[in-house]
Amino acid sequence: MTHALKIAQVAPFEESVPPPKYGGTELVISNVTEELVRRGYQVTLLAAGDSKTSATLVPIFKRAVRRETFSQDLPKRDAVKFIGAGRVVEYLRKNTFDIIHNHLGWRLLPFSQLLPAPVVTTLHGPLDAEYQQFVYGQYARSAYVSISNNQRRPMPRLNFVGTVYNGIEVAAFDFSVRPGTYLAFLGRMSPEKGAVEAILAAKKARLPLIMAAKVDAVDQQYFSQRVKPLIDGRQIRYIGEVDHPGKVKLLKNALALLALIQWEEPFGLFLVEALACGTPVIASNRGSVPEIIQTGKTGFIVENYLQAARAVKKVGDLDRRACRAAVEKRFTIERMVDGYEKVYRRVLKR
């Protein structure tokens, strides 16, 4: 663009940007923000006060709300969403921007007509909850970005101005050209992530499975009743939550990542992270999977764990260089920010 646009990035307050551990949305926001700064834009990040950025940081709360004791108290947590929205709106009105990029979701939209610049909202989560139809339906003419085409399905009438895939920092992922000897599972121990299905596929394929995952409070029962009995510590191993180096080590040495998801995953950063390490993905035919994985090239798209077990036999034959190349071509930070530049231009043209 010809002049340096003034861009406001509005992040959720629950987590810092970037997140210390999990938090895909906050990682993406951080990547977008830093790359926009690098490209010469004047970027302001409205976020939790313990965020780290080379943009101008406007702390909406002192620290990530998740870290405050009050976030345990539901009425306070509810109130914080209003208080935060009020602070965001107040700041955005008192300062001049060309474009406001909203990552907060619907909670900003009731007040977007008060904002002096166009608002574009990236929808980071799935859109299939009934209440979302109700809420976003109120603001259908606002400008939305989907993170996959599949994500749009439940809401065909929203004014989508583009799909921008999430991008990762490819250099942060070591690449190995040699297929590993075990299967990997990464993410959360939850029914929708297909933890049990991954175990069944590995058992059927008679290959070791290493599972790196966190167990959220809501998934505790699923984990102890359904998953834990299947973990034998030899063929099926659970190594807990991993940090970035642990994740890279797990992925790059694997034969394949098993992503037998049981829900409409709107993007799935972990798929791309595996590919960046050269590791093909065996994934369910759901959510964004068909947009990310090319069957027979960067992995296999399957309907169930039996097909997954069969795919395991062939997955070692895939060229791991093609996996890395797919990420370099389609899922880098640069590519993502190219997408957002296009979106900003489109929104500003109106």
Next chain:
Amino acid sequence: MTHALKIAQVAPFEESVPPPKYGGTELVISNVTEELVRRGYQVTLLAAGDSKTSATLVPIFKRAVRRETFSQDLPKRDAVKFIGAGRVVEYLRKNTFDIIHNHLGWRLLPFSQLLPAPVVTTLHGPLDAEYQQFVYGQYARSAYVSISNNQRRPMPRLNFVGTVYNGIEVAAFDFSVRPGTYLAFLGRMSPEKGAVEAILAAKKARLPLIMAAKVDAVDQQYFSQRVKPLIDGRQIRYIGEVDHPGKVKLLKNALALLALIQWEEPFGLFLVEALACGTPVIASNRGSVPEIIQTGKTGFIVENYLQAARAVKKVGDLDRRACRAAVEKRFTIERMVDGYEKVYRRVLKR
């Protein structure tokens, strides 16, 4: 005032104004609104679309949110609060007012700096929940009205611009000069309303007790375990929920109302309604009670049910005309609106 002020009244959306049955806040809002119109102000009521008013009605939702099936769905209910706040803010910005009278509580305050007229907030509920300290503390300099002096206690630092007692339409309450032969209980079957204490006092005083009350879902267990076993259908009778004529009949023929409340009742419309019928009140020394009841004149203020039983012996000697007179002097709609006129003047002077 010299010119007809333009006043916006912002009501909650959950219930219509006035409410079909219970809903003290909505009844008070209706009374304030109608009397302001009668006095020649230009009044706009922002409320549920099935409200009835002689002011200009701005429907924020089509019908009272409580009546919509979506209000059963918690995420939708949460969203409705944001959507509604957005609609209120949008309307108030597009139209000219001299003063905005907020009955919504804190949910409007994060956006009050966007409103082109001063906002005064009447706090209709108790203020002793910890999260309220947290939220109202963010907006301590906003202008608040308490409905009793006692209500202010947990929040001494808020900018209170007045206490305005709730007022009732006295003519709607039949007056009887003759003391009745039974005790009355009115309101909700809940621990904080002192249902069990009222029964114990009546048993001790050996007088009949007639209880008219609704049982909220949250109070079901309290009612069935603690109250119901004490109801014998002869000395202690429960007549369910009553409408206005039923309430007046119950009150005016009673010897006294038992209001042995176990919480900091911020005002207590039912105390004033009993007095309007000429019926003295025997009430706990809590909440707004000492501001409403004059012991030895319009009732007795007691510390427990034993004192209440003793007060019952003397309550027939009180002059029931004094009870009615107290309401006519202090708790009429006219008196309440005189109070709000003063508050508006005070806020506009700044």
